Amino acid sequence: MATPISRRTLLAAGTGAAAGLSLPGVAAAHADDRATTRVRFTLNAQVLDGGEQVTSITLDTARLGPIDPAGLTTGTFSVHAKATSPIPVPAGEYDLDRTVTAVRLDRRGDIVLELSHAEGQTGGGTLGYVASRGRNVMLDLDYTLTQHAPITLRNHRSITIDTFVQNPRLSSPEVDAFTSHISASGMKYRLYSPTGSPSSRRGGRPLIVWLHGGGEGASLPDGYYDNETTLRANRGALGFATPQAQRIFGGAYVLAPQSTSAWMQDGPRFAPLIHEIISDVIRGNRIDRDRIYVAGCSNGGYMSMKMTTVYPTLFAASVPVCGVVTSFPPGGAPLIPDSELARISTPSWLVASRDDTTVDPQANTAHAHDVIPGSLMTLYDHVVRDGHQFAGHWSWIYVARNDPSIDGTHIWQWMAAQHRH
Template identity: 65%
Template sequence: MPISRRTVLTAAAGLALPLGAARTRPAVGFTLNAETLDGGEQVTSLTLHAGRLGPLDPAAFRVHATATSPIPLAPGDQIFSEYDLDRPVTAARRARRGNIVLDLSYAEGQLGGGTLGYIVSRGRNVRLNLVYTITHAASNTRFLQGGLVNPEVDAFGYHASASGLKYRLYSPGHARRRPLIVWLHGGGEGASLPDDYYDNETTLRANRGALGFATREAQKIFGGAHVVVPQSTSYWIQDGPRFAPLIREIVEDVARRNDVDRDRIYVAGCSNGGYMSMKMTVTYPRLFAASVPICGVVTALVSDTELAEIRTPSWLVASRDDTTVDPVANTVHAHDLIPRSRMTLYDTVTWNGYRFPGHWSWIYVARNDQNFWQWMARQRR
């Protein structure tokens, strides 16, 4: 869902305005600047398209933010993380083109900056409707909210296959033949079609799984790579055999249109997508050069016979403290059966001093903790 475009009028606290004065007050537009952290996307700063607003004192600005569900919720529905609060301004600074940037307080796990909400009854992340209100104590300027800007996310174009499955695509250019990386998202990033919600965005905003492969570091390792991110219309694990040919359709279309090196097509995914990455190597044993299934589900979904027949080089990843998908019954079990597979089993999911839920072991792949990318890039079909 797009951000609310509603015009937000603000005035200095306690200032009485005569009728019609709002039309003559100076207006300044602003954009919301976001970053996808390991724990999900947050609005980290605001860019005010103005050159002068008096002294750049952070204390002179008040920023209030509300975030609400884009989907009507039934009584009793629970959603994380709507909010209605003030966002502390930590700095006010000049930027290029004479704009003013207000840096906001944010951190992993901090409530009040996120762009996604998780609806428990649907098991889905949705893009929240965000309304930011700015007040400047030293002027009567009115501030008009614009769009949400996240350069990493915005680098992925919007597409849909002939069958209707949506996907995002990052392309490094067309100078020469390039590899292709397929990222398969987790369960919370699919569509919610009973609500007609199919955004083609949460796959990139919920975590850095796909974005990591589009970073300068990863692109250098792969020699430039296309990164494609299909979005499920439900859960991959609900109907893997039906989704497999739809994903392959996207792979074939991207490969044909972008002169992809067909000996260097890789697949990786987390949770639901960890299952689906294994299902893809079972269904299409000669399509991929390497597979990285992360905290994937195999119990009752991929048979022991199928696992034993996988010939795609595979590196399985999970954390021992995963309470969502049992790492022993799934990751360790799959590793024991997939010939010549690798496995990294972490004790916890901790990055930059912050401990995440044990299920979130994809963070290590997104940050290339064990040189996962270098191993993938060396594999050829």
């Protein structure tokens, strides 16, 4: 295996420093203030339906003393963001000012700068898409803060920060809740472990396996294999780790393996590697073997179905989203022939959108639904969330939000009710 690229979500500490400022009306810092004018800051990120964005910045200012919030405005600091790709191909890179929409103190007394962010908004993303590779990559983020007005403490002293130092770690609590692992065969994966007491009388927890899309695999020709984009590119895996999902499943492990390429490139080879990881998780945790579920989008939608053909008795339910069964690209043999689809015995609920221009929903999702015995299907007209219309291929957004329903039963509740027989 090629040596992975050495990269950081954020540049090493010491980058993003702004020079000391000389502000009108601000006296020189007292000798006992000198150690307090160097402040670290952390980029806080959130995974939106369309991918992860930096949504706020926390300045480590509590140690400066009690800050008077009345003296903080959106003009106190300005923020500049520069993002570069670890692969030397332009991939959503940017170099621009971020808009500060609000300033507040958190419970610790640290200053938090809220940043403008929204679906489809450029300049805040943590990922870039390298079209020539068909892959998302983590961008190297370099933020520069500039102070334009002094910080007033409650004792009426004023503080001017001489140096801002960027924390090398990105704070994204939902992502950080997943631990990082590598299987014996070298495949990377992330794992969410539930909290609290199991609801099952036998004490076993369900296990949900999320298989990512093609854009979240590795790019080994570049030595890039991050175990990050599987969680940051969309809410596919994260959705199952939310409090809502955890209540529905009674506390579930959520497993997100990362392919070394794309699942569709060699599904038969990847199937046993995924099975190996599932077996490792079962051995290391109290898993209810009758409640193992598989779901995935696009490439992962294909792989979800492929797993149920290779291991027909392993899963209690399967949720393939905008998956592929025909040849891709067109002209070759089908990825999953009808003879295999017809033998799938795992309860399956397929999801896609009719306006998907990446994977033909009729030739793939609708066709698979017609062939897989007893399968369910939800076909949307468009992919719209909170008023924002996404590309039709992004129907995984609905599964990540427990939106699909049939006769009043939503997809997570349906999954949770399935047990292997």
